[in-house]
Amino acid sequence: MLSLGVDSSLFCRGNIGGILSPRLPSPKKLIIxxxxxxxxxxxxxxxxxxxxxISRCISTEGQGVYGSPTMIWPENGEDPFVQAGLRQExxxxxxxxxLDGNRRWAEAHGKDLDYSLFCQGYMSLAHLCIKWGxxxxxxxxxSTENWKRSKEANDLLFGQFQKYLEQSLEVFMSKGIKVTxxxxxxxxxxxxxxxxxxxxxxxxxxxxxxxxFAVSYGGKWDIVQAIRSxxxxxxxxxIGLQDxxxxxxxxxxxxxxxxxxxxxxxxxxxxxxxxxNFLMWQMPHTEFYFTDVYGPDFREPHFIDALRRFQQSxxxxxx
Amino acid sequence: xxxxxxxNSTEPFATAAAATTTTTTKPLLPFSRLLIxxxxxxxxxxxxxxxxxxxxxxxxxxxxxxxxxxxxEMEKGKDSRNTFISTLGNFARKCLFGILSVGPIPDHxxxxxxxxxxxxxxxxxxxxxxxxxxFAALMSIxxxxxxxxxxxxxxxxxxxxxxxRCPEEVKSLMELIREKxxxxxxxxxxxxxxxxxxxxIGDLELLDEPVRLSAERVMAATAGNTRSVLSVCIAYTxxxxxxxxxxxxxxxxxxxxxxxxxCGGAYxxxxxxxNGENGExxxxxxxxxxxxxxxxxxxxxxxxxxxxxxxLSNFLLWQSGHSLLxxxxxxxxxxxxxxxxCAILNFQRDRSYxxxxxxxx
Numbered sequence: 149m150l151s152l153g154v155d156s157s158l159f160c161r162g163n164i165g166g167i168l169s170p171r172l173p174s175p176k177k178l179i180i181x182x183x184x185x186x187x188x189x190x191x192x193x194x195x196x197x198x199x200x201x202i203s204r205c206i207s208t209e210g211q212g213v214y215g216s217p218t219m220i221w222p223e224n225g226e227d228p229f230v231q232a233g234l235r236q237e238x239x240x241x242x243x244x245x246x247l248d249g250n251r252r253w254a255e256a257h258g259k260d261l262d263y264s265l266f267c268q269g270y271m272s273l274a275h276l277c278i279k280w281g282x283x284x285x286x287x288x289x290x291s292t293e294n295w296k297r298s299k300e301a302n303d304l305l306f307g308q309f310q311k312y313l314e315q316s317l318e319v320f321m322s323k324g325i326k327v328t329x330x331x332x333x334x335x336x337x338x339x340x341x342x343x344x345x346x347x348x349x350x351x352x353x354x355x356x357x358x359x360x361f362a363v364s365y366g367g368k369w370d371i372v373q374a375i376r377s378x379x380x381x382x383x384x385x386x387i388g389l390q391d392x393x394x395x396x397x398x399x400x401x402x403x404x405x406x407x408x409x410x411x412x413x414x415x416x417x418x419x420x421x422x423x424x425n426f427l428m429w430q431m432p433h434t435e436f437y438f439t440d441v442y443g444p445d446f447r448e449p450h451f452i453d454a455l456r457r458f459q460q461s462x463x464x465x466x467x
Numbered sequence: 468x469x470x471x472x473x474x475n476s477t478e479p480f481a482t483a484a485a486a487t488t489t490t491t492t493k494p495l496l497p498f499s500r501l502l503i504x505x506x507x508x509x510x511x512x513x514x515x516x517x518x519x520x521x522x523x524x525x526x527x528x529x530x531x532x533x534x535x536x537x538x539x540e541m542e543k544g545k546d547s548r549n550t551f552i553s554t555l556g557n558f559a560r561k562c563l564f565g566i567l568s569v570g571p572i573p574d575h576x577x578x579x580x581x582x583x584x585x586x587x588x589x590x591x592x593x594x595x596x597x598x599x600x601x602f603a604a605l606m607s608i609x610x611x612x613x614x615x616x617x618x619x620x621x622x623x624x625x626x627x628x629x630x631x632r633c634p635e636e637v638k639s640l641m642e643l644i645r646e647k648x649x650x651x652x653x654x655x656x657x658x659x660x661x662x663x664x665x666x667x668i669g670d671l672e673l674l675d676e677p678v679r680l681s682a683e684r685v686m687a688a689t690a691g692n693t694r695s696v697l698s699v700c701i702a703y704t705x706x707x708x709x710x711x712x713x714x715x716x717x718x719x720x721x722x723x724x725x726x727x728x729x730c731g732g733a734y735x736x737x738x739x740x741x742n743g744e745n746g747e748x749x750x751x752x753x754x755x756x757x758x759x760x761x762x763x764x765x766x767x768x769x770x771x772x773x774x775x776x777x778x779l780s781n782f783l784l785w786q787s788g789h790s791l792l793x794x795x796x797x798x799x800x801x802x803x804x805x806x807x808x809c810a811i812l813n814f815q816r817d818r819s820y821x822x823x824x825x826x827x828x
Contacts, residue, residue, distance in 0.1 A: 367788060372752055375713050379750050382717060392713055394706050420817075425788040432706060432781035436792065461776060466628020 232452045234280075238459050240412030242284040244427055244434065245273055247443030249418025256442075263305045265444045267312035274325060274359050276451050284358040284408050288426045292332065292366030303337075309363070310340045313347050320347070324356030330402035331365030358406055365402070367428030374400035374429075403430055410434070413458045415451070417443045435461050560804070564615050567808065570815035573768035575619035576612060577790070579782055580605065582774035582798030589798075595639050600800040602647055606657060611807055613661040613695050619764040621698040623782045627673065627707055641678055644701065648681040652688050662694030668760040669703030670711070698764055705784035708760050715758035716750055761786055769814050771806070773799045791817050 229236045247269045254261050270287040277285045290305060313327075320327055329344045336344075344363075377400050381387050387396070403409040410430045414423075419440045423431065437454040439446070580601055587597025605622065612620050624644065630637060651658045651665060658665060667682040674682070682701070756762060766786045770779070775796035779787065791814055795806045 368752060368785070371709060371785070372750070372755065375716070375750050375755065378713065379717050379720070383721070389714060389717055392717075393710055397706070397710060397713075421792045422790060423788055423792070428784045428788060429706065429709065431779065432704070432784060433778055436777040438777075438792075461778075463778075465631075466626050466780065467631045 229280075232456070234452065234455055235459055236281065239281045239455065240435075240458055241282065242286065242406070242408040242411045242413075243277060243282050244286040244288070244411035244414040244431070245270065246288040246414070246416040246424065246426060247273070247418075247446060248416060248420055249442030250444060252418065253442040253444045261301065261304065263308040264312065266305075267309060269443050269446060270359075270361075271312075271316065271319075273446070273451070274357060275323075276448055278323060278325075278357050280451070280455065282357075284360065284406055284411075286360040286362060286403075286406075286411060286427065288365070288424075289361050289363045290331070290365070291362075291425055292364060292369050293425060295335070295364070306337050306340050310337075310343050313343050317347055317350065320351045320354065320359075324354040325351060325359045326354040326357070327351045327359050327361070328405060329361045329363055330370075331361075331363045332369060333364065335364050360403070360406060362426065366425045367423075368425060370402050370427075371397075371429055373402075397429065401429060403427070413437060413454065415439070415446075415454050417441050417446050417450075433463065433465055435463070560611075561614070563808070564611075567615065567811055571818050572615055573617055573811065573814050575621065575765055575767045576617055576810070577621040577623070577767040577770045577783055577787070578605075578608065579623045579770070579772035579780065580799040581772055581776055581780075583800060585774065586798040586800045594636060595643065597800065598640060598643055602643070604800045604802050608802060608807060609657055609697065610661075611804055613657075613663070615807075615811070617695075619696045619698070619767075621668075621700060621761070621764060621767060621783070623700045623703070623780075625669075625701045625703070626781060627670065627702055627704045628781065630673070630702075641675055645678045645681050648678070648685055651685050658685075658689055658692070658697075662692045663689065663697045664692040664695070665689045666696065666698045666763050668698050668700045668708075668763075670707055671702060673702040696764055698761065700782065703760070704781040705779075706781060709755070709785060711760070712755050712758040716754040719758075720749055720754065759785065766790060769793055769810050771795070771810055773797055773802050773806075 247266060250263065250266045251261055253265075266289075270285075270289075273287070274285055277283075289309060290302075294302070319325070327347050329348065333341055333344065374397055378387070378392055378396060382389055382392070398404065398409060401409070410432075411427060411434045413435045414426075414431065415437045416422075417439055419438070421436075421438045423436075427434075435458050437457055439450060439454075441450055583597040583601040584594050585597075586592075586600065587594050592600075609620060625640065629640075650656060657663065665685050667686060671679050671682060678701075682699075761783065766788070767783060767790045769791045770783065770787050770793070772778075772780075772792070772794045775794055777792070777794050779792075783790075791810075793810045793813060795802070795809070797803075797806060
């Protein structure tokens, strides 16, 4: 059985004097099984080396080369859900993710800003969702507020995202991933819009995982566009104003096409503890999981930790 | 309770210098650190006197309560004006707030008061007792907020989803709410002490008539207060608020349309109503926000939810898009000064980080 106990030394280490960071450190003691040689690994390792720390915790084989994903493989044929301390029947159906922290990660490693890691991060997360039985993944690529960034950074992101979509089309088809893009697509560059249309069209028959990218998306924008389409219908006499309720709003929002429109859990990396205008209407009862780990460092053990946190929460929905 | 994924409230409030940047990219403002450590050193004596008595009054279930903050807390639910030590504690608290005010203080804090029933269960009390203790905790927190000059405070008193609870519980909660609302109009209440204007936010038609009438009385009685604002969300959900705003915005726009049409002013209408094909996209963000229940306050700077649960539960979804979310593991009746101070320190650190981020952008 796996343990991830609260270790008070995690608070004392790395903090001189008294004012301890009120933000809890990201889970550094990761999946450690009883009797494992890694059980006594108690050192607090800095965030930047998180992935190598994870690989040392997990596998004796792979070298944990920085940047290569490390996955959990069941030992001795044990059920991976049991090994990870998860219940298969209560996995979240829809996970939303904001893999924040790419720029800070690039600065910390002396690298140039490169959004391909951002896209690859979401791709790895998609693979993890397929492995652990999550049916929908929503990824926040670009928000309506991000238009304030410099044109060069935005063009870089759009260019790399377009390349990523084109190159990953085969993977989407082989893994059964249905790709949808939500957001104000009309503001995007024309060739990106073409690629998006093509990828959506070709992957629409897939059904293993719904991979939903939010590009040029804002929660408020989504609600306002839903309201506009409702008001158009009401003005045209198709519906009465008294028919406007929560269900009708759900049907007009961008997430209407998804099997499960409301996320059960939202993961945000990079340390910021806020929603940042992502999926507002759709997240009334979503469990949030915040971690200090930067996006490119987010790996399977962090994901399992998030899933465990989700399963431990008592979702009462008001009752 | 597995606490380690959210901000933990077990850390001592302050003894000395730096928070490192190992896990955070937002170091505490250096000047604040110095002042806090100096202030903490000065206030040790009053803590020692009060601690024994306070621990009896306010037992913390699982957290190692930071000694310094407990010293500054008033006795929950009691008027603390009459004892020397209470006076000393009040003075110490004012010094602490003075230190905190060196950095930015949030304009608007929102609270989700979760954990009353669990608190009562842990102490083998009735659920009503849990809610009463929760109310006492609320009064303390409100005093702290208004002493700190936080202008807007919003609390999530009762959700529309809570009507699904068993009818006896809903009835007793409504009775407690009505009783406490009536208490607000009394002379010595917190409302008059701090010049608070009270708003009751939500679909008040869903409430029983006695509760609704009390709420309307309090809103009318406090309409002239201008120093600070308390928004009590009762029979509220964010989705209900948005749908209501849609109804009102659509009706308003169509009324305008009809008036202009009847005056023969329709020719310029498509230009007047704005962009979009055939002038149909005439509802905008401002139209929705103008009809929200929560137009009485700006967006919250911090949303605090107790009991360690990390969700919004249909509270201020529209308004909290950029708010800092903070979730101490303490249950609502256990909430104290230290949690508020931690939340504000976090906010100050976050604010300086966001300023830097804006400059980079």
